[in-house]
Amino acid sequence: MASAINKLLDWMLSGLGLSVSADSAVGYIVAALIHITLIINLVAVGALVFIWLERKISGRIQDRLGPTRVGGKFGWLQTLADGLKLITKEDLMPDGADGFLFKIAPYVSFAASIAAFIAIPFAGGPYPWIAQHLNTGVFFVVAVLGLEVFGVILAGYSSASKWSLFGAMREAAQVVSYEVPLGMCAVVPVLIAGSMDMVVIGNQQAGLFTNWFIFHDPATFITFWVYLTCATASVNRAPFDLAEAESELVAGFHTEYSGLRWSFFFMAEYGSMLSVSILASVLFLGAWNGPIPVASMLGLTAANGDVPGYIGNLLGLLNVLFKGVVGVSVMIWIRWTLPRLRIDQVMATCLKYCTPIAAVMFLGAVVWQYNLPGRTFFGLLAAPQETFAVDEGWAALPTTTAEPAKPAMVERGAATSLAPRLAANQGRGN
Amino acid sequence: MDAIYWPSVFFLIFGALACGFALAVLLSANIVRMAFYLVLSLAATSGLFFLAGQEFVGAMQLLIYVGGTLVLLIFGVMLTSQERFVNMKTLAGDWVIGMIAGGALLSLLTAAAFSVPEWRGPERAAVENLPIEPNATPIGMGLLGARVDQIGAPADERAGMAGYLFPFEIVSVHLLVVLIGAAYLARAKRRSNPLPTG
Amino acid sequence: MTSSLLANLLTEPPGVAHYMTVGAVMFVCGAMCMATKRNALGVLMGIELVLNGANLNFIAFGSKYLDNGGPQLGLDGSLIALFVIVLAAAEAAVALAIALNFYNNHDSIDVDRADQLQG
Structure with missing residues (x-):
């Protein structure tokens, strides 16, 4: 992308007698800015839509x-009006607060929330739409999602309020606990795909929906639901929203916040809801592949040229976003359906149910992979073999230099040296 | 003048962040601020890991260190953060002795680092043409006892390059022991009456 | 020599020595934290800094992007770094449990007051 931008700049500035080399830094900076702008806009606009959606669904x-009123039909401008109200609000800070940490906490949360999108792919194929193609993408996203808790903890501590501190303590305990089963669930698709690269994982689920990893085997099917539970808990949504339990803690960690800083917390929350949903769709729900491979049926792949590939990627983007929005809607639906758990029930859910189930499902996936390699749940269609080749980027290992005979030689040597000794022992015994 | 080598710029940024926040940890007296600076310092270190091509270790650093260990640490800070413990001043004499010893150690280590010519940094042309090789799979295979990076090596050189299956098992058991031990140490105390009550 | 090193930093790749310098700064900061802080958790943070400074050296010696023909750790570097991270997590858990126990028993987190074994 950077070189393309440099070419474009070169073409535009050639009229002025200037030239831009293909590896100029300008292109890299512009490319980075475009990526970052897109991601921030996705999170911010996503938050606008999701808050409106949450109100409509809860209603x-x-x-x-x-x-119903603001913006005509369905009140779709309601969140924007709220945003205006929040911007004009007074930015309050409690007297005993630790000013520096109090001010910086919302930005820490927000930064961690958008940082996860750096490694999330929005369309696959040979030319994926991804800000930074990481070899350890899944791992990176799970790791960065866990950093959001820092903003919450800092906010809770620095507010100098009992409610906030309690909320932050609960959040710290909860998030650290739930990262364990969440990571275990994320490992199961990684195990099946043989790669932590999210583009590779997504590309392996191409084809009919029977190739999606959720339908790969019974273990992954259960793992998906455990993942959904843990993801809901790790982004602090009801019924696990102990950190902001309104009925007990006023508003939990953001009790003392108002105005724009408060809305940053909300954007961070909806941003991480979207990222765990997209992560779920990449890991389990076929990523950018629809239930029926319409794009490849119509020939919209990169193999048929740039423009069809671009349109195919656009369809993939719509797929990913649709699955992400569905995931967020499910979380909203759960929030307004289930009552809140107590803190001990939250911990019991994590340690007594989610973690053991995830561990057993991990074993189940291993056993399935070992006994039925390349077969999916439905068993009717073997998954396309070419998609199961692990493309890790490193060259195939040279097989000729491997020496499998070596352990055998050691054994033989031991046996030969043992035999006279045994004979001698027998002789002595006799 | 040569073109700017961008990884170097990022190295300077991340290195300055890591060093600066490490210094801030040292100089700050407020325990919560210290924890915050430590988070930033370790996150910048993980940036350095990414820059050195060790993506897996960098992500591990973010996941376990920054996301797990430090949350635990901050948890401990909050549990013990009473007014008189938040700001604990170090005695001036300690500062002087510490600064002398630390400055001597730092100058020694830095001088040692730059005294070896092979360590001063590769040629730019040599690095720019290196292929990007993911190392997550070799690390995983190494933990399972198979060194895929050493397959091409001659047999006599390979003798000392064992896999890491055994240390991996030891660490796993160690973690389990630590888990139980920490839970036992930090369990809620039942205040038993020291005197037997008839 | 030092000035030319600094001038080269923007145009030449960083080497093992540069990583070692950053590691040395973190190590020294951590060691001084351990020596001067009176809060037990501050001492714990110093330990984390020391471990990270050492880890940075392992990573630097294991990376081929910083290699200038010197001896290399290769994969061993990253594997040892992984073990260090895992053991640091374990150490932090135990140390935190000890600190909390100390706080419960003595109502203080000042390590200077943990002197009962002196008799």
Whole structure:
């Protein structure tokens, strides 16, 4: 992308008598800025849409209408009006607060939330749409998602309020605990794909929906639901939203926040909801591949040229975003359906149920892979073999230099040296 | 003048962040601020790991160190953060002795680092043409006892390059022991009455 | 020599020595933290810094992007770094449990007051 931008700049500036070399730094900086702008806009606009969606869905679930007035039909501008209200609010800070940490905490949360999108692919194929193609993408996303808790902890501590501190303590305990089963669940698709590269994982699920990893075997099917539970808990959504339990802790860690800083916390929350949903769709739900491979049926792949490949990637982007929005909607639906758990129940859910189930499902996936390599749940269609080749980028190992005979030689040597000794022993015994 | 080598710029940024926040940890007296600076310092270190081509270790650093260990540490800070413990001043005499010893150690280590010509950095042309090789799979195979990076080596050189299956098992058992031990140490105390009550 | 090194930093790749310098700064900061802080958790943070400074050296020696023909650790470097990270996590858990126990029993987190074994 950087070289393409440099070429474009070169072409535009050639009229002025200037030239830009193909590896100029300008292209890299512009490319980075474009990526970052897209990601921030995705999170910010996503938050606008999701907050409106949450209100509409909660309204419908509670037999209300939700917002109806602002912006004409369906009140779709309600969040924007809220945003305006929040910007004009006074930015309060409690007297005893630790000013520096209090001010920086929302940005820590928000930064961690958008940093996860750096390694998330939005369309696959040979030319994936991804800000930074990481070899350890899944691992990176899971790791960065765990950093959001810092903002919450700092906010809770620096607010100098009992409610905030309690909320932050609960959040710290909860997030650290739930990262264990979350990581275990994320490892299962990694195990099947043989790679932590999210583009490789997504590309392996091409074809009919029977190739999706959720339908790969019974273990992955259960793992998906455990993942959904743990993801809901790790982004602090009800029924696991102990950190902001309104009925007990006023508003938990953001009790003392108001105005724009408060809305940063909300953007971070909705941003990480979207990222865990997209992670779920990449790991389990076929990523950018629809249930029926429409794009490849119509020939919209990169093999048929640039423009069809681009359109195919656009369809993939729509797929990923659709799955992400569905995931977020499911979380909203759960929030307005289930009552909140107690803190000990939250911990019991994690340690007594999610972690053991995830561990057993990991074993189950191993056993399935070992006994039925390349076969999926439905068993009717063997998955396309070419997609199961692990493309890790490193060259195939030279097989000729491997010496499998070596351990055997050691054994033989031991046996030969042992035999006279045994004979001698027998002789002595006799 | 040569073109700017961008990894070097990122090295300077991450290195300065890591060193600066490490210094901030040292100089700050507020324990919560210290924890915050430590988070940033270790995150910048993971950036250095990524820069050195060790993506897996960098992500591991973020996941376990920054996401796990430090959350635990901050948890401990909050559990013990009473007013009189948040700001604990170090005595001036300690500072002087520490600065002398630390400065001597730092100058020694830095001088040692730059005294070996092979360590001063490769030629630019040599590095720029290196292929990008992911190392997550070799690391995983190494932990399972197979050194895929050493397959091409002659047999006599390979003798000392064992896999890491045994240390991996030891670490796993060690973690389990630590888990149980920490839970036992930090369990809620039942205040038993020291005197037997008839 | 030092000035030319600094001038080269922007145009030439960083080497093992540069990583070692960063590691040395972190190591020294950590060691001084351990020596001067009175809060037990501050001492713990110093240990984390020391471990990270050492880890940086392992990573630097294991990376082929910093290699200038010197002896290399290769994969061993990253594997040892992984073990260091895991053991640091274990160490932090135990040390934290000890610190919390100390706090429960003595109502203080000042390591200077942990002197009962002196008799």
